[in-house]
Amino acid sequence: AQTVTQSQPEMSVQEAETVTLSCTYDTSESDYYLFWYKQPPSRQMILVIRQEAYKQQNATENRFSVNFQKAAKSFSLKISDSQLGDAAMYFCAYRSAIGDKIIFGKGTRLHILP
Amino acid sequence: DSGVTQTPKHLITATGQRVTLRCSPRSGDLSVYWYQQSLDQGLQFLIQYYNGEERAKGNILERFSAQQFPDLHSELNLSSLELGDSALYFCASSVSIRIRENTEAFFGQGTRLTVV
Numbered sequence: 001a002q003t004v005t006q007s008q009p010e011m012s013v014q015e016a017e018t019v020t021l022s023c024t025y026d027t028s029e030s031d032y033y034l035f036w037y038k039q040p041p042s043r044q045m046i047l048v049i050r051q052e053a054y055k056q057q058n059a060t061e062n063r064f065s066v067n068f069q070k071a072a073k074s075f076s077l078k079i080s081d082s083q084l085g086d087a088a089m090y091f092c093a094y095r096s097a098i099g100d101k102i103i104f105g106k107g108t109r110l111h112i113l114p
Numbered sequence: 115d116s117g118v119t120q121t122p123k124h125l126i127t128a129t130g131q132r133v134t135l136r137c138s139p140r141s142g143d144l145s146v147y148w149y150q151q152s153l154d155q156g157l158q159f160l161i162q163y164y165n166g167e168e169r170a171k172g173n174i175l176e177r178f179s180a181q182q183f184p185d186l187h188s189e190l191n192l193s194s195l196e197l198g199d200s201a202l203y204f205c206a207s208s209v210s211i212r213i214r215e216n217t218e219a220f221f222g223q224g225t226r227l228t229v230v
Contacts, residue, residue, distance in 0.1 A: 033217045043151075043202060045221035052217070091157065095217060101170040102147060102206070102219050106156035 002027045004094050006105035013082045014113050020067075021077045021108050023092030031097035034068065036077045039089040039107070048090070051075065053097075079110075087112045117141065120205050120222035128230055132193040135225045139186055139207030145169070146188040147219060148180055149204040157204065163188055195229045202226050 003026045013019035025034070036048040051059045051068050059066050063080045079086055092105040117140035127133055139146050148160040159172035163182035174180075177195075182188040192199060203226075206219035 035218050037221075044223055045157075045204065045206070047218045047220075050218050093219075095219075100145060100164065101159065101162060101172075102208070103159055104149075104157040 002029070002032075002094055002096060002101075002103055004092050004103055004105040006090075006092055006108050008108045009106070010109045010111070012111040012113055013079075015082055015084060017082055018078060018080045019082055019110065021079075021090055021092075021110065023075045023077070023105055025073050025075065025092070025094050027073070027094065027096075029096060029098060033095040033097065034066075034075045035093040035095070035102075036064070036066070036075075037091045037093060037104075038086075039091065040085075040087070045091075049077065082112050084112050084114065086110060116220040116222065118205060118207050118220050118222035120203075120225050122225060123223065124226050124228075126228045126230060127195060129195055129197060131195050131229075132191065133195065133227065135190040135192070135203055135205075135227075137188045137190070137205030137207075137222060139188070139205075140220055143207035143209055143220070144186065145208045145219075146182055146186070147206040147208070148174075148188070148190050149206065151202045151204060151224075153201075160190070192227070197229050200227055200229045 032053045034051045038046045067076045089107045095102045119138040144165045147162045149157040160174040162170040180190045202224045204224045206221045208219045
């Protein structure tokens with residue numbers, strides 16, 4: 001069974017600085033999809049970025065980028081120029097291309113210090 | 115707006131009761147997922163339906179059941195409720211995995227269930 005691990009329960013970063021959130025996953029599949037979701041205090045789940053395992057290029061979305069290391073089964077999220085609105089819980093998620101299930105890590109709570 | 119609609123937004127009920135949570139997926143999405151999120155916890159996968167059929171099951175209690183109807187909306191039934199069932203219940207939908215793009219799940223705003 002696939003698992004997703006986020007080893008940092010909480011992190012803090014100074015406003016305008018860069019922070020990296022870690023995620024590792026375990027799977028025997030070669031085809032899958034990875035995501036980072038943001039959950040602000042409103043509790044709404046918002047997609048931040050997606051990565052297809054068959055693509056070698058790391059995904060980027062404005063200030064958000066990932067470092068996808070398929071062999072190491074690592075999928076970290078880098079947030080550049082951190083803003084107060086980035087304060088939230090961040091979840092890493094894995095979607096199987098076979099079974100179609102989507103599973104989440106336990107999350108990392110990110111604090112932005114003004 | 116994700117396009118996924120969950121009703122009701124809030125629900126307060128007593129222990130031992132039964133409730134039904136409803137989810138309407140995005141137009142065209144065949145997959146529906148249900149997740150439970152207790153206070154300050156991660157998302158626990160409960161169950162997934164695809165085009166009316168159960169596709170995957172997580173740690174769903176026997177007191178809980180779900181179904182997806184021909185119009186693709188889904189309902190999660192929670193019975194013999196206990197205090198520990200108090201949580202935020204999310205529904206999410208997605209396109210078929212055979213479509214290689216936009217493979218993420220789109221989430222509704224959740225139903226906050228309080229059992230007293």
